Amino acid sequence: MDWIELSAASQLDDLKAASFHRPQVIFKHSTRCSISSMVKSRLDRATAPAGVDFFYLDLIRYRQLSNQIADDFAVWHESPQIILLVNGKSIYDESHTAISIDALEERFPK
Numbered sequence: 001m002d003w004i005e006l007s008a009a010s011q012l013d014d015l016k017a018a019s020f021h022r023p024q025v026i027f028k029h030s031t032r033c034s035i036s037s038m039v040k041s042r043l044d045r046a047t048a049p050a051g052v053d054f055f056y057l058d059l060i061r062y063r064q065l066s067n068q069i070a071d072d073f074a075v076w077h078e079s080p081q082i083i084l085l086v087n088g089k090s091i092y093d094e095s096h097t098a099i100s101i102d103a104l105e106e107r108f109p110k
Helices: 010-018 034-045 063-072 101-106
Strands: 024-029 053-058 081-086 089-095
Touching: 010 024, 010 053, 010 063, 024 034, 024 063, 053 063, 089 101
Parallel strands: 024 053
Antiparallel strands: 024 081, 081 089
């Protein structure tokens, strides 16, 4: 998995704009949580689907940004959490051990 680090609020506007052209995925990771570490490890070993950008947010380090994501995309804050953005909106989010590449790919626009 080739992660793009998400560390600034200014990136959210770019993410939203890019989601009109290709799916954007945000993975919110707690570096203090063993479940989050397990999920990240599983994602790291997966083959990333083509045509999708994957962003990684260390929510311990960037908690305010994590809260802004929850507000901007109308999702409940969870950790770990994966959020799929298409056309400027969250069309899917999942948390904990339910996070998988297969489940994510099922939600991609056809």
